[in-house]
Amino acid sequence: MRKYLAVLRGQMMRGLAYRSGFFISIVGNLVFIGVLYFLWRSVYSGRDQINGLTFDQTLLYVALGSTVFILLKTHVDWVMSFEIREGAVVIYLIKPVDYQMVMLTFSAGSSLLAAVIVTAPTIALLVWGLGIGWPIGVGTALAPLALILAFLISFCFDYSVGLSGFYTESMWGLGIVKDTLVVVLSGALIPLQFFPESLREILLWLPFQAVYHVPLMMITQPDRPLGVQLTALGVQVLWAVALFGLTRLFYSRAIRVLRIAGG
């Protein structure tokens, strides 16, 4: 356990070294939130509620969506594709560490750092700059847990794309499909309430909404009935467990490819 914590700490420190990268993420995110503000104000122009959501609720939702996107951005797929291509992955296979755990702590480190650095100015902008009401409720307390689960699920997607590096060189294509599907179908860019009824029903069954929709709803509508919120968490847990299991299976298959082909 200690060795994984060491990796986590190391990654956080490394992240600090790339200060300018963080600075850009923050500035970029703030500008983007500004754009979202204008965009949605235009969408709402005058209307009080659309699809049951007020302007404040929607803006908070999408603004946090873009912020969470930065937090969840693990570079695991790129790191893995590089390591697999260069053969460096062999180093991990020799050591007594679990490769998936290493990748997980590695990305958790940078996400944790991002969480601390990026969210503060974002919240400041939303609450004080734009005067958006921030509701507090039970959901607010559950939200961090939901975010951790969201991270785990998102990690599994990235990790799977990374593993595909054992089979193909087309990382870019797979990565971009994953990114697009997750972002569009998860309700990150636009709350699921906006989707037509039939489509929404389907999307709620998919793991993508567990990454964005669940935590974002918890934050923007924290006083929904407790039962509803706990169910949502439960769904996240189920997906996290299922995907973790699948990725482990995928990994053992992929490693076999390496062992047979000789890397």
Added chain:
Amino acid sequence: MKRLREYIRLYFLIEAQYIKARLHYRADFFITSVGMVISSLATITVFWVLFDSITALAGWSFEEMVFIYGFYLIAISPMQIFFDHIWQLRFEVEDGRFIKYYFRPLNMMFYYMSEMFDIKGVVQLVVGIVLLIYASANLALSWTFGQILLLIAVLVGGALVQISLVVMAASTAFWIIDSWPVLSLTWKMREMAPYPMTIFSGAFRILFTFVIPVGFIAFYPSTLILRPGDVPMVAYFAPVIGLTTFALMYWVWSRGVNSYSGTGS
């Protein structure tokens, strides 16, 4: 003029070879193309969902938004096709590889461009054209010869703006070590390009119109075609903006190239 023709001929020769080599990897070509199509359609999907609940965005209908978005894809595709390797520039500058561009009897920007021909950029172009045609059919736009010329002119202008912004940002690598943030931020700004600039007010409108003129990549030029009777003043400057940003970019690039003398002695 003769030089220009020679350059074009040379360019086709080099890229033909390059494309042949790339197409060899069939599976990769397929996956990459599918990826490009899907990601290009993401924003349109979001618009489609959005317009389920509203009828117009800042006065623009869904079909008009599709038109602007198709225009956007076409305008950014040359950047993708010819300059996808611009992200590597700072590495080449840093470890001295860049010096190789000085030794051939070729214009350096041409030589640099010739090293890249990104096929997925062509896919992006095709998606853009399809969306443009779809939108224009639904909007019943009339295409006179003059209109088509105008379209091509503003597309070229928009493409030049996109290329110029990105290459200028990347060229900072000639002077500063940590140039990645500049390039990354400039790249992110272009995501605002498919949106109607009229939704912005104040500082933001100025930002996207004059400071980092992404408004001229797709929106302002599109208004010239979509609503010729109701054009914001700035839009008339679209072709000029394209040329001036390109000139500025070339100047910055040349300064960078002249100041760079490689590492080591």
Added chain:
Amino acid sequence: MALIHTEDLSKHFKILNRRQGLAGSVRDLFSRDYRTVRAVDGVSFDIEPGEIVGYIGPNGAGKSTTIKMMTGILKPTSGTILVNGQVPYENRIRQARTMGVVFGQRSQLWWELPVIESFRILKEIYGVDQQSFDKQMAMFDSLVGIGELYSQQVRTLSLGQRMLCDITAAFLHNPSVVFLDEPTIGLDVSIKAKIRSLIEELNRAHNTTIILTTHDLGDVEALSRRLIIIDKGTILYDGSTEKVSDLVGSYRTLKVQLSQQDGGNLNDGVRDRFGEDDGVSVQPEEDGWTAITIDQGRVPLSDVLNHVMTTSQVADVRIEEISMESVVKRIYDGALR
């Protein structure tokens, strides 16, 4: 008329003196403090057509800077430079047509394309007509069998094969001067020999002037009759290679590592037995080794080795040829006068 003529050529760079710490960085933004680096300082030489000249010196000596001026990339701070009767930096592109360049460290060919396509592209770039092209290709094929490599992608070639292709590419358009930078680096002995004879043959066939920059003294000895040594921006030596290789050939460096138990003083012991006048000098190195440089013309290596082995507890021993830096130092100290 000399092919390359330089007279009192200088290139000075203004380097920013970066101040320390955060406060320093902020000050740097407002007032900049420069120092002048004299990369090349008053260099003069004439190179005739057809010569193969070795152009060597320690790292940082000014080699690349001179070459960049000869190729028109850099503009001199002062002095004259003429290549083929023209001023190189006035027109980089015109200059590039008459030259060829080979970088040992990295290829100038198109990485993803088959070798022959790179050659064809170069043919178009340099405007070589079909007949000359075919003749050149045939010659290269007969010399080193380059034909076998035509259809392979450049990135799949071995280092030696890639080097052969890069050299072919440099000579393809029959330039008047070719710059070879580390052409045999990382290659094994047999390939090195092949490349050296290729270069010799090309020089003979077309009377191409060749400037060879390398750290491999073997290359220099094998190929160039004339040697120019540059150090700290000035020319240290400009004369026959033979004289220098006589000097180099006679020196050996004996490196000794003493075991823990040895309490004695190796340095003094050697100095007492063999003096500086005998051509033996001792230099302790940071990593715990001691370097003893021996002029075999005066004292046999075996004598020194014997002495060391009998008077000290030796853990490890290495024998090396003299380094470039040592050669330069020796010449500086007057070894050639």
